[in-house]
Amino acid sequence: MKSLFQGFNKHNQFARKSAQQFLFHLDDVCVSFGKIKALNSVSLTINPKEIVFVTGKSGAGKSTLLNILAGDLRPDKGRVLGLGGSQLFVSQVFQDLKLLEDLSVEENLWYAYDKSIYKNKKEFQEDLHELANVLGLSRFMHLRVMDANGGLKQKVAMIRALLTRPNVLIADEPTCALDRESAQKMFEVLNFYNLKRNLTVIWASHNRELVKDFPGKIIHLENGKLIYSGHACFI
Ligand SMILES: Nc1ncnc2c1ncn2[C@@H]1O[C@H](COP(=O)(O)OP(=O)(O)O)[C@@H](O)[C@H]1O
Numbered sequence: 001m002k003s004l005f006q007g008f009n010k011h012n013q014f015a016r017k018s019a020q021q022f023l024f025h026l027d028d029v030c031v032s033f034g035k036i037k038a039l040n041s042v043s044l045t046i047n048p049k050e051i052v053f054v055t056g057k058s059g060a061g062k063s064t065l066l067n068i069l070a071g072d073l074r075p076d077k078g079r080v081l082g083l084g085g086s087q088l089f090v091s092q093v094f095q096d097l098k099l100l101e102d103l104s105v106e107e108n109l110w111y112a113y114d115k116s117i118y119k120n121k122k123e124f125q126e127d128l129h130e131l132a133n134v135l136g137l138s139r140f141m142h143l144r145v146m147d148a149n150g151g152l153k154q155k156v157a158m159i160r161a162l163l164t165r166p167n168v169l170i171a172d173e174p175t176c177a178l179d180r181e182s183a184q185k186m187f188e189v190l191n192f193y194n195l196k197r198n199l200t201v202i203w204a205s206h207n208r209e210l211v212k213d214f215p216g217k218i219i220h221l222e223n224g225k226l227i228y229s230g231h232a233c234f235i
């Protein structure tokens, strides 16, 4: 199983030409919390099948942008256009993960099971085990989430999100508790899903180190302002 993910490195999304239609388009979007301008006249486009890193220091507006994209927050000003409709299924990995702490790792993952998506439970189980194997979670299946460390919890949240078979994955700092190797592994898994299932990935990270070598698209925010949107190689 493990070999399935090997050989998929971080450059693969360039192999796919994005479709004609954008997935999200923000036009002059402003969001304020009292006097704080969390997003200040942000305009940007995200295309289907892109892998996008949203970068910026803590407080830059990354989570606010992700909440706007996920439809959890409305702008005070400006427009948010999306592909929308039933064609699009967005899954989120939240900064606070939203796991069921009393339940085991495996029970949390089974929450993603939807019989309208999977042919049967076996098919779901295969996906579950494949992801658990690759991210090194297999031996922790029976561990209660409240007894797991932060990195393990992040892996559970990511796998649960992927098991819902979304079109778009929006992940807020999904690797902040992981070591570099695990973070890299997680990125490889997302890259693989990007290729295999046309998954669009929107990933917020304040860790410049992690995205340093990444040749894909970067959206960089500072104090709520969009500083850069484009390919990382031009930064
Ligand atoms: N619900 C909220 N109420 C008040 N202020 C908020 C709220 N959400 C975000 N902010 C403020 O908006 C700014 C951007 O926050 P956020 O989008 O969480 O940034 P990031 O995710 O980049 O750390 C910060 O100054 C933050 O304190």
Ligand SMILES: [Mg+2]
Residues within 6 Å of the ligand: 059, 062, 063, 064, 095, 172
């Ligand atoms: Mg945040």
